[in-house]
Amino acid sequence: MQHPAAEHDLRDPHGPYDPYQPPPKATTLAEVARHAGVSPSTVSCVINGKRNISPPTRLRVQAAIDELGYLPHAGARALASSKSRIVALAVPLRADLYVPAMMQIAIAVTTAARRHDHDVLLITNHEGPEGIRRVAGTGLADAVILMDVELHDERIAVLRELGVAASLIGLPADPEGLPCVDLDFAAAGALAADHLADLGHRQVAFIGMGEGVYRRRTGFAERTRSGFEDRCRERGLRAIHRPCDSTYDGAAGVLARVFEDRPGTTALVVQNEAMIGPLLGLLRSSGREVPQDVSVLAIGPDEPAARQSSPRLTSIGLPAHDLGHRAVELVLGENAGEPGVIMLPPRLAVWESTAEPPGG
Amino acid sequence: MQHPAAEHDLRDPHGPYDPYQPPPKATTLAEVARHAGVSPSTVSCVINGKRNISPPTRLRVQAAIDELGYLPHAGARALASSKSRIVALAVPLRADLYVPAMMQIAIAVTTAARRHDHDVLLITNHEGPEGIRRVAGTGLADAVILMDVELHDERIAVLRELGVAASLIGLPADPEGLPCVDLDFAAAGALAADHLADLGHRQVAFIGMGEGVYRRRTGFAERTRSGFEDRCRERGLRAIHRPCDSTYDGAAGVLARVFEDRPGTTALVVQNEAMIGPLLGLLRSSGREVPQDVSVLAIGPDEPAARQSSPRLTSIGLPAHDLGHRAVELVLGENAGEPGVIMLPPRLAVWESTAEPPGG
């Protein structure tokens, strides 16, 4: 497992050479200092930019660092500076959430964190809120980002209690003191209603998330729904709302009931991303052409997914990348920790799945 | 012993909660020791179980720990023990991979790591192989798990060079010295062929991954294909293989060509999970019933996904959970680091999407 003989001795080349060094001992800051002919603290300062170092010295130190391939020991830094440079990301374990979006956010968080010279530690809800207490309490992480925030999320209490830097992706009932970022789902709902109203639709259906989602954390699902319904009312659209579980048969049932209850429905707004594919298939096989007979507007899928469907979907995407980056910015950036709620404006991408209603 | 120097009282967990506690100073091991009337090293031993502690002492210490809500400082432990108790998980950034499976594996890795009292650090390919060098070199992580391993993966060289504990999910061209775990895709391909042959099919098509996947890292995709084709030959099946990109139109084109080139095709094996939904829809809308007219066997989707389709899919699932757990076991478990290749046997779940060929 270990590298038997390093090609060059990483220790002081002018000092006594000890050939018996089985483990590939990591270079220390002290060795770099000796190599550069400066004191350890100078090296530390060069690395952290904590004080003015004259260019020649900085260069010498830099050269020594490169030459020795020096990497500072993370634990030692964390101990001495009481900063771990690690952000904990609490990801959901839910089955009824759209996974690709979560993954995209997680990746966005990771790349954004790296830009701030931080790493990302994954914690799942498996441990429950105690996981947060653990990583924050041990100093493993010095910031926490919560995903899939519920309206009354028990993790929030832990965050407040610990006073740890944190940001939320999602909007709880009481965001007091905690920075949050989320898509403005109410505006998204309204935007969807507007688009359909503008096209001339008069009777529309909102196919939402599974019932469990509404029951549990009415957050984004409920916001979308009410934003949509309010705007429908304003624009004189008749709207119905139907929750939809993430199963093919569930989608089939919902779709059948929609056209049974409201045969005049000419447009569907779909929030449960996992069901868009099946719904399109069902519409097709029931002889309804999209968008000639019925328009479909999706809320939530990412751009590429929407463009890969057939027909290409008119949709309001989830800005996964933005959400991740903003969350990191809120917790590590300039104005880190300043509470505040950022609602990202929804953007409607019009493609081929919406059109004027038949005979419209 | 108890100098009044520490008149700074320890918070009573049952007392009123004071929201104004700007510096929630963390308890240290020394404080616990004082509180329990023992020496710091004794407390350390109680925590790490490094030596025999008499039950009464252990109990006193345990009580003090609980009472003070003590959590050891991760950085200090890492420094003193040169073990970070962190596993780095290198996740892919690819767009052409099935994301839900990746997420499931990541979650399995995380829960398994927790069982070994480790945490998981996320690193993306964004940093390239240098990310691995960084987390291992700084002692941030003391083990690395690679996902989405390519046949000739440049990250493997870094792993070998650093001599860091590692395990791979996937199978590179040369796994020498590195423990690997993967689904036995060749066996999966053979199993698929057997199932279809048993049902009486004579002419079948394999709809594979996107061409890029074959070009880049022929690993699992190529293994599946050859396992399938070899077995088809043995069983006297006529088989064709078609790569399939992850777009609706791509799937449509592939499907059309399959039936054009081989009108007698009665069964499809699909490996590109993202395209299963679209393919089922296309079959339906082209008037082919599944499984009456054509059988469909999926390789890769997880059980729940397969059961949510309509019809429920006969499939060989990717054992995401097992893969994650095994990978952790290989790198942290009893026989950690022992190189060896674990090929998980494929399991075929027969549901409704396969049947005898028409007129069979």
Add this chain to the structure above:
DNA sequence: ATAGTCATAGACAGCGCTGTCAGGCTCTTG
């Protein structure tokens, strides 16, 4: 020319924990 100022580098004391070591204790045995 001399005192005062600033810029720069070094010394040093920890950060909180681990792990080794030797010593003190009780218990056993001749």
Add this chain to the structure above:
DNA sequence: CAAGAGCCTGACAGCGCTGTCTATGACTAT
């Protein structure tokens, strides 16, 4: 009853780095 054998425990020396404080030198202004 005394000496040997174990079992616990406390003392102690770092792990590698940070950050503050002080010392040194060069430079400016009088």
